[in-house]
Amino acid sequence: QVYLVESGGGLVQPGGSLRLSCKASGINFRLADMGWYRQAPGGQRELVGTITSDNKIEFVDSVKGRFTISRDNVRRTTSLQMNSLTPEDTAVYYCNTKSRGRDFWGRGTQVTISS
Secondary structure: OOEEEEEOOEEEOOOOOEEEEEEEEOOOHHHOOEEEEEEOOOOOOEEEEEEOOOOOEEEOHHHOOOEEEEEEOOOOEEEEEEOOOOHHHOEEEEEEEEEOOEEEEOOOEEEEEOO
């Protein structure tokens, strides 16, 4: 069974930073493409960024230059570093991967940007 567990969310002021982590189990992590998504209150889940098994990284325009993604294949973890946060970044952030044609999601971690 594939499990993804996110951590690192919290409440920060505008302009602040947070680092989210996602630990995976039940998959060959070295071969897995990983994604970060978010869902704002009342909104739909949207893609934030992805990192492939060979470390190709892509982001949506709204976070380019502010967010970075990394992975640690030994610890089976992917991380999302978020800087210059704004209230519009407030959302539940989810980790995602695909295995054997199925999507797998973590339970999410809440990120709230507020003064």
